Amino acid sequence: MYLVALKMLVGDRGKYLGLIMGLTFAALLITQQSSIFTGLMTRTFSFINDLSQPDIWVMDPKVQFIDDVKPLQDTELLRVRGVTGVEWAVPLYKGLLKARLQDGNFQIVNVLGLDDATLIGGPPVMVQGSLADLRTQDSIIVDEVGASTRLARRSVEPGGGATPLGVGDALEINDRRAVVVGICRVSRTFQSQPVIYTTYNRATTFAPRERKLLSFILVKGAEGMDPRELAGRIARGTGLAAYTADAFKRLTFDFYMRNTGIPINFGIAVTLGFLIGTAIAGQTFYNFTLEHLRYFGTLKAMGTTNGVLLRMIVLQALVVGVQGYGLGIGGAALFGYLMRGTQLAFRLVPEILILAGAAIVVIVTLSALISVRKVMKLEPAIVFKM
Numbered sequence: 001m002y003l004v005a006l007k008m009l010v011g012d013r014g015k016y017l018g019l020i021m022g023l024t025f026a027a028l029l030i031t032q033q034s035s036i037f038t039g040l041m042t043r044t045f046s047f048i049n050d051l052s053q054p055d056i057w058v059m060d061p062k063v064q065f066i067d068d069v070k071p072l073q074d075t076e077l078l079r080v081r082g083v084t085g086v087e088w089a090v091p092l093y094k095g096l097l098k099a100r101l102q103d104g105n106f107q108i109v110n111v112l113g114l115d116d117a118t119l120i121g122g123p124p125v126m127v128q129g130s131l132a133d134l135r136t137q138d139s140i141i142v143d144e145v146g147a148s149t150r151l152a153r154r155s156v157e158p159g160g161g162a163t164p165l166g167v168g169d170a171l172e173i174n175d176r177r178a179v180v181v182g183i184c185r186v187s188r189t190f191q192s193q194p195v196i197y198t199t200y201n202r203a204t205t206f207a208p209r210e211r212k213l214l215s216f217i218l219v220k221g222a223e224g225m226d227p228r229e230l231a232g233r234i235a236r237g238t239g240l241a242a243y244t245a246d247a248f249k250r251l252t253f254d255f256y257m258r259n260t261g262i263p264i265n266f267g268i269a270v271t272l273g274f275l276i277g278t279a280i281a282g283q284t285f286y287n288f289t290l291e292h293l294r295y296f297g298t299l300k301a302m303g304t305t306n307g308v309l310l311r312m313i314v315l316q317a318l319v320v321g322v323q324g325y326g327l328g329i330g331g332a333a334l335f336g337y338l339m340r341g342t343q344l345a346f347r348l349v350p351e352i353l354i355l356a357g358a359a360i361v362v363i364v365t366l367s368a369l370i371s372v373r374k375v376m377k378l379e380p381a382i383v384f385k386m
Contacts, residue, residue, distance in 0.1 A: 018284045019320040020327065026277020026363060027328020027356050030270050032335055034352045037266040039345030044256050045249040046187035051121050054218035055227040057248045058089070058234055061241040065252040067191065069094055071212035072240070079238050080217050085225045086234070090115035093203040094215040096193065099151070100172040101165075107150050110193045111173065113203025121218055122184075123197055128167050129182025134199055140173075141182040146194025173206040190256075192343060278363045281324075285317065285367040313368050321364035329356055 047066055048057070058080055060070035080089045093113030098106055114121045114134070122131045127144050134141060142151060142165055151171070152162035165171075170179045178198070186195050198206070204213045219242070221230045227244045234242040243251060257263055336346040 015284055015287065016320070019281055020324050022277055022280030022284060023321060023324025023360055023363065024327040024331070025280070026273050027325045027360055028331045029273030029276075029328075030359050031329050031332035031348070031352055031356045033266050033269040033273065034355060035332060035336060035346050035348045036344070037262065038349060038352065039347035040190070040262065041253060041256060042347055043188055043190040043345055045252040046189050048245055048249050048252070050124050050186050051218065051245075052124070053120050053220065054245070055221045056219040056231050056234065056242050056244055058217035058219055058238070058240050058242045059215075061239070063241060065255040066248070068255075069215045071210065072214040072217070073212050074214050076214065076238065076240060077217055080219060080234060080240070083230075083234050083237050085222050085230045087220045087222045087225075088118075088120075089217050089219045090118055090120045091200050091214050092121050092216040092218050093200050093207070093213060095203075095207055097173050097206055099178075099194075099196070100175075101151060101153065102169065102171060103153050105154070108193055109146070109151075109173070110189070110191070110195045111203055111206060112195065112197050113200040114197060115218075116199045116201050119199070123186050123195075125185040127183040127185055131182070133181035134197065136179075136181060138170075138177050138179045138202075139181040139198065140178045141184050141197040142180055143186045143195040144183050145188065146196075147180075147183055150194050174208065176206055178206070188343070188345070274359050274363070277359075278366055281320075281363050282367040282370050285320075286370045317364040317368040321360050325357060325360045328360075329353060 045066055058076075060072055063070050074091070077089060077091055080086065091113075092115075093111070095111055096108050097111045099109045100106055112121065116135075119131050119134060122134075123141060123143070126141075129141065131141070133139055147165040148162075151165040153165065153169075154162050165180060167180055167182065170177055172178065173196070178196075184195075184197065189195070207213055217240075219230070219234065221227055228247075231242040231244055231247070234240065333348060336348055339346055
């Protein structure tokens with residue numbers, strides 16, 4: 001009987017392909033939009049991911065996310081270092097400054113100032129040069145993407161290309177000379193601004209003069225010290241906010257979830273994919289069943305029970321569901337592979353595959369239920385009237 005069900009399914013090529021295409025579209029749209037949403041939200045805290053050395057981030061209590069910088073007084077660093085259980089604590093400057101390029105254009109850059117002595121918080125991967133080169137005069141390290149795009153030197157000739165910023169090139173940050181000594185590779189950020197690394201003291205000279213310039217304090221706990229316990233101890237002892245890296249990621253993630261339209265926009269796209277897939281698959285499967293009622297009636301007249309017919313319909317739904325799911329996630333994965341290295345945020349994680357699979361199961365279940373109701377009420381005698 002199951003072989004008969006499969007032959008009935010593939011016998012009508014048009015409806016068979018229509019079912020698969022409807023489910024493929026649903027799986028593709030759900031997987032693609034969910035992956036873009038995940039990639040975009042991951043970029044909101046990508047800078048925290050790049051800094052793997054510190055266990056704890058200390059900041060002003062009113063900071064809501066990673067880019068919400070509220071400067072501290074430099075004396076807060078000494079207070080944090082005095083907390084029991086702290087192995088080391090170093091300053092970090094983070095700010096958006098205006099850079100003047102060699103061709104005279106201006107570009108907003110994300111400047112990160114690292115501790116002069118240890119250079120903790122540096123880029124995860126160096127493409128050219130070394131992190132130690134930051135100790136030379138006026139030196140900066142630029143991220144690879146920013147150097148080849150927004151910081152590139154444009155040709156003055158019509159139709160001319162752009163020359164990527166390279167080691168030895170110079171630019172001005174807040175009217176102060178900065179020389180590129182290295183090119184690094186970092187995770188793309190939500191704001192997509194070029195990232196520039198330098199030392200803390202040099203970053204404070206680049207920045208406009210203010211009474212407070214310390215953005216964050218990076219802390220490493222002593223061996224055996226629980227980071228969450230140490231974070232609570234720092235918060236109680238200093239009155240500052242102290243988060244573990246994971247907690248700071250959640251704080252940033254929650255801020256964007258609550259205060260932006262990103263979840264709603266992508267949620268609508270995923271919901272539309274589900275509804276359209278359900279409509280296409282349900283209608284096509286129902287029409288498929290209607291056209292094959294005489295065969296189901298013949299089987300009933302031969303003594304086939306409703307249970308067997310139910311399993312036949314479920315088998316047909318599962319076959320097209322598996323094929324549509326496979327083609328859909330395969331297309332989404334291919335899309336992500338082709339768009340790698342671009343500004344598009346795409347991150348396909350196992351949870352998304354489970355979500356897409358669950359959505360397809362619901363779609364084929366609803367489609368099967370629509371058809372099953374018709375078959376269950378079918379009278380065997382109808383075969384003699386057709």
